[in-house]
Amino acid sequence: MTKRIQRWFTLLVTAFTLAFSLSVLASNETSQNTDNTRLGESVIQKEIVGFAGADYWRMVKDGQEGYTTSQSPEHGVLISIPGQTWFILKEKWMSPLGALAIFGSLALVALAYVTVGPLKLSKPKTGRKIKRWSRMDRALHWSMAFTFLTLAFSGLTLVYGKHFIKPVVPSELWGWIIYAAKQYHNYIGPIFAILLLTVLIKWWRKSVFNMVDVKWFMKMGGMVGKHKGTHPSAGFSNGGEKAIFWLLIFFGIFITVSGFILDFPIFDQTRRDMELSNLVHMFSALILICGFVFHIYIGLFGMEAALDGMITGEVDETWAKEHHDLWFDEVKDLPENQPGYDEKLEATKKGKPTQESL
Numbered sequence: 001m002t003k004r005i006q007r008w009f010t011l012l013v014t015a016f017t018l019a020f021s022l023s024v025l026a027s028n029e030t031s032q033n034t035d036n037t038r039l040g041e042s043v044i045q046k047e048i049v050g051f052a053g054a055d056y057w058r059m060v061k062d063g064q065e066g067y068t069t070s071q072s073p074e075h076g077v078l079i080s081i082p083g084q085t086w087f088i089l090k091e092k093w094m095s096p097l098g099a100l101a102i103f104g105s106l107a108l109v110a111l112a113y114v115t116v117g118p119l120k121l122s123k124p125k126t127g128r129k130i131k132r133w134s135r136m137d138r139a140l141h142w143s144m145a146f147t148f149l150t151l152a153f154s155g156l157t158l159v160y161g162k163h164f165i166k167p168v169v170p171s172e173l174w175g176w177i178i179y180a181a182k183q184y185h186n187y188i189g190p191i192f193a194i195l196l197l198t199v200l201i202k203w204w205r206k207s208v209f210n211m212v213d214v215k216w217f218m219k220m221g222g223m224v225g226k227h228k229g230t231h232p233s234a235g236f237s238n239g240g241e242k243a244i245f246w247l248l249i250f251f252g253i254f255i256t257v258s259g260f261i262l263d264f265p266i267f268d269q270t271r272r273d274m275e276l277s278n279l280v281h282m283f284s285a286l287i288l289i290c291g292f293v294f295h296i297y298i299g300l301f302g303m304e305a306a307l308d309g310m311i312t313g314e315v316d317e318t319w320a321k322e323h324h325d326l327w328f329d330e331v332k333d334l335p336e337n338q339p340g341y342d343e344k345l346e347a348t349k350k351g352k353p354t355q356e357s358l
């Protein structure tokens with residue numbers, strides 16, 4: 001009995017000793033951790049006092065260059081003073097003025113729709129179709145339109161999203177939106193450049209200005225004022241279309257070049273290069289967005305039957321005569337513009353006899 005008690009006692013003492021030693025060990029470790037944290041804090045503190053004190057930050061804010069192992073331009077500059085000028089130009093001037101210009105353009109086309117209204121055909125459609133845009137032309141136009149418009153939306157989200165979207169959506173969703181906008185803009189931008197070049201190569205010939213366009217402008221395209229309702233002469237493209245074409249090419253080139261500088265910052269671009277590119281990119285894009293508000297208005301609502309050509313490839317004879325009389329005279333006798341041409345072509349392809357061949 002005494003032996004059993006002794007055994008139990010020994011067991012208890014051993015267990016107690018073990019538990020005690022473990023707890024001492026643990027407490028030692030905790031205090032070691034606390035010591036380490038204190039040591040870390042004191043090192044940081046020392047660094048702040050010795051390395052990043054008030055004088056240090058004053059120099060940084062003055063734009064002074066420090067030392068870094070990186071040899072890239074300006075890597076020693078923590079705060080770039082001229083960057084403030086860029087920030088003010090972008091955020092305080094270009095951004096609000098751009099928003100004003102876009103809303104102004106939208107307001108103007110709404111006003112034009114209400115006061116002037118859509119430009120109607122003065123005679124009924126005859127039903128005879130004239131070929132205007134090939135399949136290739138239409139594919140090019142709509143790819144360009146899609147790319148441009150989606151780039152415009154993603155670009156506007158990057159500039160104005162923080163004012164209009166961020167306050168009304170959960171922050172996680174906002175994070176996704178802005179990330180998606182940036183990625184889309186960066187990757188689709190180069191496709192716009194390729195399409196722009198293709199548009200230039202394919203359509204520049206029909207967009208060269210001549211005296212007919214000067215007269216078209218003098219009569220304001222027959223859209224407003226005392227010339228309203230008249231149809232000033234025009235070739236394949238009228239003066240307004242040529243102007244929008246060259247606007248696209250001119251500012252499109254600025255957008256493309258500045259976009260490449262921003263998209264590929266691997267050619268030793270300095271901060272100044274990036275800031276200048278950013279301002280040029282934004283300014284040119286805003287001009288084009290405003291310009292194309294008018295183009296889209298005319299295509300969709302402002303001119304009866306204008307859209308037919310860009311959808312089906314053909315326009316009605318009446319539309320062709322009224323808006324592009326000189327071009328109509330050039331092409332009216334071409335075989336492909338004669339009634340029944342497509343059916344005959346289709347039948348020939350399938351080897352079927354046509355009405356004429358019977």
Ligand code: HEM
Nearest residue numbers: 144145148149207237241245292296299300306307309310
């Ligand atoms: C919903 C959007 C758009 C609509 C409804 C639209 C409509 C049209 C139409 C109907 C034409 C043919 C006019 C004619 O036959 O004389 C046209 C031509 C053209 N469009 Fe668009 N368009 C849109 C967007 C865009 C965009 C975003 C761009 C460029 C960024 C663009 C660039 C052009 C060009 C360069 C032409 C040829 C003008 C010429 O030289 O005659 N379009 N568009």
